[in-house]
Amino acid sequence: MAGMTAPPSSRILLSIIAACLGFLLSWLLGAGGEPAALTAAIAAAGAWFASRPPSVSPAQAASSDDTPQPSLEEVMEAIDDPMLLVSGQLVTIANSAARATLGDHIVGEDIRLAIRHPAATDRLTLQAESGDAVPGGPIELIGIGQRDRRWELNVHPIQGRGLLVRLADRTGTHAAEQMRVDFVANASHELRTPLATLIGFVETLEDGKAAEDPATRGRFLKIMFGEAKRMQRLVDDLMSLSRIEAEKYSLPQTPIPLAPLIEEVRGALHSGIVADKDRVIVEIAPDVPPVAGDRAQLSQLLHNIIGNALKYGRPGSPVQVSVKLARDNMVKLAVRDEGEGIPAEHIPRLTERFYRVDPGRSRSLGGTGLGLAIVKHIVERHRGRLEIRSEVGRGTLVCVLLPAATAPLPPALSSKSHTNVTEGTPNRSSAHIDPA
Ligand SMILES: Nc1ncnc2c1ncn2[C@@H]1O[C@H](COP(=O)(O)OP(=O)(O)OP(=O)(O)O)[C@@H](O)[C@H]1O
Numbered sequence: 001m002a003g004m005t006a007p008p009s010s011r012i013l014l015s016i017i018a019a020c021l022g023f024l025l026s027w028l029l030g031a032g033g034e035p036a037a038l039t040a041a042i043a044a045a046g047a048w049f050a051s052r053p054p055s056v057s058p059a060q061a062a063s064s065d066d067t068p069q070p071s072l073e074e075v076m077e078a079i080d081d082p083m084l085l086v087s088g089q090l091v092t093i094a095n096s097a098a099r100a101t102l103g104d105h106i107v108g109e110d111i112r113l114a115i116r117h118p119a120a121t122d123r124l125t126l127q128a129e130s131g132d133a134v135p136g137g138p139i140e141l142i143g144i145g146q147r148d149r150r151w152e153l154n155v156h157p158i159q160g161r162g163l164l165v166r167l168a169d170r171t172g173t174h175a176a177e178q179m180r181v182d183f184v185a186n187a188s189h190e191l192r193t194p195l196a197t198l199i200g201f202v203e204t205l206e207d208g209k210a211a212e213d214p215a216t217r218g219r220f221l222k223i224m225f226g227e228a229k230r231m232q233r234l235v236d237d238l239m240s241l242s243r244i245e246a247e248k249y250s251l252p253q254t255p256i257p258l259a260p261l262i263e264e265v266r267g268a269l270h271s272g273i274v275a276d277k278d279r280v281i282v283e284i285a286p287d288v289p290p291v292a293g294d295r296a297q298l299s300q301l302l303h304n305i306i307g308n309a310l311k312y313g314r315p316g317s318p319v320q321v322s323v324k325l326a327r328d329n330m331v332k333l334a335v336r337d338e339g340e341g342i343p344a345e346h347i348p349r350l351t352e353r354f355y356r357v358d359p360g361r362s363r364s365l366g367g368t369g370l371g372l373a374i375v376k377h378i379v380e381r382h383r384g385r386l387e388i389r390s391e392v393g394r395g396t397l398v399c400v401l402l403p404a405a406t407a408p409l410p411p412a413l414s415s416k417s418h419t420n421v422t423e424g425t426p427n428r429s430s431a432h433i434d435p436a
């Protein structure tokens with residue numbers, strides 16, 4: 001009864017009038033002050049409650065609302081996943097995502113032709129026969145739309161309309177899971193090999209005869225030390241990677257001049273196994289601003305890129321390191337070597353964990369295969385860009401662009417994955433790794 005409700009101010013007025021009338025009536029009828037006041041209070045309360053708006057449930061409110069309700073078709077259209085409504089065996093509604101994945105022709109088509117997948121057909125036929133009962137949970141389908149796409153098919157009966165079919169894209173989740181499984185398998189394999197060598201030598205030394213000969217013992221201990229060091233490097237690199245990944249969204253801001261850092265790394269590499277300090281030729285352009293960065297991580301980046309150039313460049317050949325100011329207030333670091341280069345097909349994969357062009361050679365040089373993966377993550381954290389160009393038989397050029405400390409900071413990273421873009425002829429190729 002909408003006409004009986006009153007706004008709050010009118011309700012107060014109504015209650016006051018009722019209270020006054022009640023008091024006056026009681027007084028006129030000869031009641032004393034207290035009973036008259038009580039009557040007035042009761043009259044006021046009565047008037048207040050009588051004029052209150054009726055309570056309305058949300059459902060009643062919705063039904064009394066004149067706004068038209070969206071149709072099932074409109075609701076399905078608003079969802080990004082492919083969705084189909086199936087009546088009998090025919091597709092009666094398909095949203096845009098479904099038409100984009102399965103083709104425009106599917107509306108009015110038999111569902112067995114629309115989704116040509118035996119598991120899906122079985123489920124939908126069974127479900128159509130069993131009515132409302134839902135047999136089993138979601139089912140996994142591979143190859144719908146594109147060959148390597150993975151979907152999860154869910155079926156929900158809709159009273160009087162048929163079956164609502166939803167395809168959820170699980171390609172990304174599956175790829176991430178696969179990467180995790182591969183990573184654990186690779187890391188275990190990398191650790192198992194030096195561990196097996198160590199155990200083998202310990203057993204041989206325990207045997208007695210080998211331990212008695214000082215020359216053999218010394219040789220064995222040297223190998224064991226090398227293998228233990230390899231395991232230590234691997235664990236250090238793995239921890240490094242996870243630390244850098246954990247800090248992915250915190251933008252390093254300290255101004256770091258690259259020239260002294262390069263000099264420091266050059267000195268450190270000199271004492272390493274690949275050392276040849278004189279091979280590294282450094283050229284720093286005048287007035288290069290410092291970069292906005294994390295000193296320890298930039299040192300790690302230089303270590304690996306210059307270290308790679310020394311390791312994989314021809315023995316004795318020069319390694320040129322240059323730093324200059326590039327476009328968009330970015331500082332460009334370039335490291336060029338004269339080596340055998342990298343065949344084009346390997347370049348997009350170099351920044352994958354444990355990826356090596358020549359695994360035997362990398363291992364014999366003490367490599368873990370994690371160096372460029374670490375470099376990629378450091379560059380991403382600094383909102384920079386990494387580019388690798390190589391020419392087979394001539395050498396490799398690795399460029400890193402880092403924001404200058406004076407530059408306005410680029411927008412924060414999104415959680416989107418990073419892209420590798422390759423280009424080039426069979427003998428000359430390159431890859432960029434950009435923040436998303
Ligand atoms: N300058 C280069 N010239 C030729 N090949 C290279 C060069 N830099 C990297 N590579 C190739 O890329 C692979 C991956 O390099 P990455 O730095 O990730 O690992 P690594 O050098 O083998 O080991 P780590 O750096 O962990 O000690 C190397 O194994 C090598 O095959």
Ligand SMILES: [Mg+2]
Binds near residue numbers: 304308367371
């Ligand atoms: Mg390396």
